[in-house]
Structure formats: C-alpha cells, structure tokens
Amino acid sequence: MHAEVIVIGAGIVGAACAHALAQIGRRVLVLDARIGGATGAGMGHLVVMDDNPAELALSSHSTAQWRALAPRMIEDCAYSACGTLWIAANEEEMAEAERKQQRLRTHGIESRLLDGAALARAEPALRKGLAGALEVPGDGILYAPNAARWLLAQAGDSVRVEHAKVDEIEGDGTLRLVDGSRRNAPQIVLANGIEATTLCPELPIRPKKGHLLITDRYPGTVHHQLVELGYVTSAHHSDGDSVAFNVQPRPTGQLLIGSSRQFDTTDPAVEAPMLARMLQRTLEYLPGLADLTAVRSWTGMRAATPDGLPLLGKHPWREKLWLAVGHEGLGVTTAPGSAHLLAALMNGANPEFDAAPYAPRGLLEPA
C-alpha cells in the first residue's frame, strides 16, 4: 500500500487519527514501536472537563463521538455509560457544582444536581454527610488499549499497522527507523505520546506521573465514576505533587482507584508514600475500601503541555509534520475530537470547532 499519511504511534490518539483519516479517504500507515504508553496505563474515564472553553469544546465533542461509536464497539472495549458524579464535600463545593452545571449548560451538556440524601441513595458506599454532587450522565468509561485496536480494525484496508520504531524525523520529513530503513509520505502525524520529545525535542511537553490501583471484584459497590470536586483545584491546576479522590467501577466489578500527579520524574516505579496518600484520600470518601483487596498497582506518564491543552495542527517549521500530542490526563476522552479536528485541518477543511487554542504555532520557537 502506498501511504498518503504516516501516523507515528498506535495509542488511542494515533489510532483515532488513523481512523478519522481513513474516514476521509486517506490511505494510512501507522508505525508503532510497541513500547507501551499512557493508553495502557490510564483510567479510560470519558469525561467532559471544563477548566477552560477550549477544553470544554474538545471534551464535549469527543464524548459525543464516543457515545456515537459505543453501540458498534465490541465487548472487550468495556464501554460503560456509567456517568460521572462530581462529589461536593461541603456547601462551598456545592456552590462550585452549581457553577459547573452552568458552564456545562453553555455546551448543551446535560447534568443534574443531587443533594446529600439523593447522593447517599445513588452511592450508598460513600461516607455519610457529603453535601451532594453534580451528575453528568453522558460521561462514560472504556478500556482504552482495546478501543485503540478496535478503531484501527474499523478502518479496514485503508489503514496498515507496522511494528517499527522511528529513530529520527529527517529534514525533508522522511522517517528513519531504528533498523536504518526509511518511510516517507506526503503527510506525517506525530502521535507518540510522552515519547514525542525524543523525535521533536522542541516540543514543550513534560511528564506528569500518575499512580493507579485496582481491587478484586466487588460488583455493585460503586455505580458511577466518582470524582471529588476538589479535583479541579487539588490535582488539575497544581504544579506540585497532588492526589484526588477518583474511583471507577469497572464492568468486571473491580474498582479502579486514582489519582495522583507528580511532575519532574520519569521513574515508573510505584512509590509507596504517594500510593498511601492516594488511598488515604479515597478512604475519606469510601471508608469501606479498607476491607477490599487490591490486586495490582502501577504508574503511567501523562504528556503535559504548559496550558494543559494538546498540540493539534501543523508543526510550524518541520516539513510535512502534523502534531497530535500533549493530551495529558484527558487523551482517551479527547482522542476522537482531536483526530477529527486534525483530519479536517490536514484536508484543508474547516473543523467543527475553533482550532486556534490547540495550534502549535506560538508555543514553538522558529528553527
């Protein structure tokens, strides 16, 4: 197959890009080094985030696309329309829940305020005395590595996947692989997550480490993805180490527990003090967790940009190169929206929403 586009990386973002490009008629070659990445390490919460209008636009378009894909997904993608409950611990956070509802409303996102009693009925395992919650029923979860494989398979003959590690992007846009061979196409998409800086050192991407832990099977303990509203202030905006209550009910009955964030480390080791802090936070909301058995914990690296938004668009000075990188802690959610936006730009068409906030120009120094 003569490729019109080469995508570097077959994580959820690369897979979504290949899928979207195939949908507009492109023949795509995906190169993946199979060294793993955030897609295999993350939580797979499909969530509308509203820290700023650009994040809200991208995540709301993307969750709508996931909902449209869901009926066709195979079972091992483990999609579940469980919704999110943003938990308000006190009246101050309840006021934040109301403000969040207003912001979501501007994008037509359905949500519902629950008082303390309604929250206790919805999630009896939560500790007593919480002020309430904002329920976002359109959010969901999936198992991202399988969803990535499914997206690639959906594209049929238009997409070919090759096991290959790109060693260098040469000046004319030619890709040199580690075995010394070369690949070329009129357009190249860089979608290799945290490894993006090894091929393009100029990209302003830093690793942000996260811990996760999964329990044994306890079906029916938790029904929604539960996230503390304090997440918005404690974890998302901080530049130091932080933890936040974030629990996901897997379709298997297991509970997937997050979340922690640490900058300036590339050490993948599980750190007992950080894990303990994260679990302590979880216990403050789910006291019964102390009686459950954990089966595994691990870490992953999010690819963080200075403003928290992914870089989507033409590289300002590298020939043929397009960027789909820097998705931080939201790349599973935002993969389909990112891919559609990028495919439109690569096709010279108008994206469904404003591409300017994600434009790489401005963040990168001229060569």
Ligand SMILES: Cc1cc2nc3c(=O)[nH]c(=O)nc-3n(C[C@H](O)[C@H](O)[C@H](O)COP(=O)(O)OP(=O)(O)OC[C@H]3O[C@@H](n4cnc5c(N)ncnc54)[C@H](O)[C@@H]3O)c2cc1C
């Ligand atoms: C702990 C944690 C929790 C998270 N929770 C969520 C969540 O709940 N919801 C959400 O939306 N997001 C979440 N995320 C973020 C999400 O997982 C990432 O944003 C997303 O997976 C990034 O996907 P990607 O395809 O860009 O990169 P990756 O998944 O890292 O994939 C990169 C791919 O590129 C390949 N590659 C690398 N270098 C090369 C090379 N030189 N040549 C060829 N191939 C190469 C790798 O083999 C890999 O397959 C979480 C992340 C972490 C770490």
